[in-house]
Amino acid sequence: MTDTKVEESLFQIIHCYHQYAAREGDVETLSLEELKALLVDNVPRFMGSLGRKEPHYITELFQAADRNKDNQICFEEFLYILGKLVQDYHLQYRRQLCAHHCTQHSLY
């Protein structure tokens, strides 16, 4: 059975998480450095938004996601960050749709 596009995307996200988690220390969790690398390498649109390149942004995101305060992001904790990413990309998607609609109807 072939994976659907959505299944492929989900596996890719999980694969990406584990690739970065395996870089140093605990191979199942992300350190702050690993999270930073994962975000910078894989979600440039998200990181390009205002203020996200500031070093304290990722630190604060990391602290908010690290619910048990063990200074590591496990996969369940990563879902909080993934939720933020999906929300952000949904906004971008809506903006693109709107821009496309406005161009087609010469609203600009």
Ligand SMILES: [Ca+2]
């Ligand atoms: Ca944790």
